[in-house]
Amino acid sequence: MNIPKSNFSDWYNEVIYSAGIVDIRYPVKGMPIYTSWGFGAIRKSFAILEELLEQTGHGQMLFPLLVPEDLFGAEGEHIKGFGGEVLWVTQGGNETLERKLAVRPTSETIMYPMFAQWIRAHTDFPLKVHQTVTIYRHETKATKPLVRGREVYWNEAHSAFRNEKEAEESIREGLQIYSEFYATLALPFTALVRPDYDKFPGAKYSIAFDILMPDGKVLQAATIHNLADNFAKVYSIQYDDEKGEKHYAHQTTFGLSMRCLAAAIGVHGDDKGLILPPAISPIQAIIIPIPGKEEKESAAVDAKAKEVKAKLEGAGIRVHLDCSEKRPGEKYYHWEMKGVPLRIEIGPRDIANKKVMLALRTGGKKPIDESKLVEATRDAFAEILKTLEEKAKKELEGKISKAKSMDDLKKGTGIFTAGWCENQKCADEVKTETGGVEVRGFLFDKKKEKAKCVKCGKDGTLAYWAKAY
């Protein structure tokens, strides 16, 4: 790494390319290749998320990519919200299609006509599904790999319930799932109810997870929407209750994208490169044999390295032995840059002492007894996670400040709390005057605190503000 992390934007672009996260040279704007190190970390992350969804009763399905125009347009606000960003398939072979097909920007309009078929009676609830797919948005803004692009790898959960109360419980379940998910990535967040003008098109309200990046901007890294019965009315998702009376279903939807990796890279990385949380690193421990002065010594080291590898693999740890021709120092540099959380060094002296050396990517080296290898490795992972988490929490806390005036908003960086009259006009003016500081919303489920609007001075509510990606 030639670029220090203090130069965050350039550092990010360098590290995602050097570490093999993405390659942006594919000739369609905003459609990078997710190369194997990056896609491996994304898949590990998503496997954690998918497991959390399965445990809470969401069944994994796969719905089509393409939506006929009439289905897509049925929910008026929804199409208004996405209309300008939709890619359309209009041609099949050399023929023009009779109905053009939207390439999904999200799957409400694909799934809900099916929900209407599946839901008949009150016994059909809850209906909880999820899928991991790519979605498409014809972005006109500048793209940034993993952050903003035209092809987004994500997981979306969609559920339907009998009534408002059950939908509200689902919202809390979603918050819990995403909180557990981000805990395994050691990423603190703010979960905020977005202002009405910024909610998901067609939703009653939207909650979004914001993660603070090192440049002081926040990254929206997951969303949870209460759709009430808005879509149910459009797509006729109705059921008979115990008395035979008809009601509309209440729905929720959650989404989380490959941005989770952008956040992990941004928050945890350092001047040497990435630091991946153990749960999502494609390789959790890299073994580096340190050759001896004599061939015999080196042979013993190699044999021991293989033994250590087998032992860790047997314990379900993702481990790799680097027996390339490079010098140990070069190997250190390479795997540090890629963010492997733990390095295990084995040299002739270690063998003599029945020890191996653990070097944590978050800092610190310690010799451990070979007999305690698996246990010590697991402890090291826990320590790394804790170190990352504490550091990230401290950074976040240090960058949340109270802004009492427009000047505070203009001069500070990070996340601000400041009063807002809940009028979009004021929010827009603040954004223009501060060069981007915008209302991110209110804490969910907390009593709202009164505060004078930072722009107009009228009565208002304490809100969260930040520049955002």
Next chain:
Amino acid sequence: MNIPKSNFSDWYNEVIYSAGIVDIRYPVKGMPIYTSWGFGAIRKSFAILEELLEQTGHGQMLFPLLVPEDLFGAEGEHIKGFGGEVLWVTQGGNETLERKLAVRPTSETIMYPMFAQWIRAHTDFPLKVHQTVTIYRHETKATKPLVRGREVYWNEAHSAFRNEKEAEESIREGLQIYSEFYATLALPFTALVRPDYDKFPGAKYSIAFDILMPDGKVLQAATIHNLADNFAKVYSIQYDDEKGEKHYAHQTTFGLSMRCLAAAIGVHGDDKGLILPPAISPIQAIIIPIPGKEEKESAAVDAKAKEVKAKLEGAGIRVHLDCSEKRPGEKYYHWEMKGVPLRIEIGPRDIANKKVMLALRTGGKKPIDESKLVEATRDAFAEILKTLEEKAKKELEGKISKAKSMDDLKKGTGIFTAGWCENQKCADEVKTETGGVEVRGFLFDKKKEKAKCVKCGKDGTLAYWAKAY
């Protein structure tokens, strides 16, 4: 199930819907919903395949869905082969795109321009990648869920090598991977080199796995292609050897789709419904508590059922306890239809005897000691796999016959061996006259046997023939 398997086509349509494999009511032809039981089985299957690919050094990546027309059209034969079937994105929001974008029917033209960037020197080999994605074909033929559709879930592996020899080794590796994969699904196959006119557009030769379905037609269930340096020349995938001389890379590609599940459903199912091989069944063992006459007995059964569930889960077995209100017989029927390979019954008498009852979906019931639960469950899975495999092999062998004349081809069913002059005209005439029997190819890597052409009587080679999906 109301339809016997002897009426295969109707049975298939009923079982895939009733068991929750797919729902075909989505209003775009050939684009079904993969519902959670079906998609679960597909994901389990693909996880096995992905693991086999990773073990042989193929890195998982994710490449874009959309291909600019100029890239897609660069390999002339390739576009000719796919041209009529490609879906095109022409519109973004309300604008017409400057270049239209093909929705991938397969990813050679997407990946290989990147391969050209990644490969510079002989040290960059082997390059082995794979991805699991959906591909699109604007099918004009009748669609059939999991068999032929417009949206196909598949895994494709693409690799590049120094020379022909290494590419040939990769072909053998592919054969090995797919053979191991189909062994875990207990599905026997023929691996055949397709006739030249039927090879993958742009390939040197293609090998395809055919699986015999109960109606006597074969299903192409995986393909392996040697691309030689055909694509390398078009996309400039070149490298410098040790002497600094430039060469084109040699390439191979493998593909396997959700058809693997269609084959497992077709080959293994019976009049009661599906029989899923244990490795791919979302639930491997279903526990059914048998209530006693008194409440106390039933409570003891429920407690024991939970204990058994926890024990099996702890051993990594996918198990579910059905404690719904339905009668045991109804539960049997339900889970048999869904193809769960093993049922575990627990009643008051079993508790008294410290036993549980194992009922294998392939037939047979046996009481086992509770203390041997995990071991006996694993043994039962192995027995089920073996039973499925033996039955499928016997069926396949019984349906391969030697055809000496056009009459044999017309009257028989299944797979035939018969001579062919290797002239497409004869193959086409046979297909027309027999109502669909076509040349499937030659055994790979086996000495070709001479035989007179079944159509024209001229000198030829013994080939495999069958009707195909």
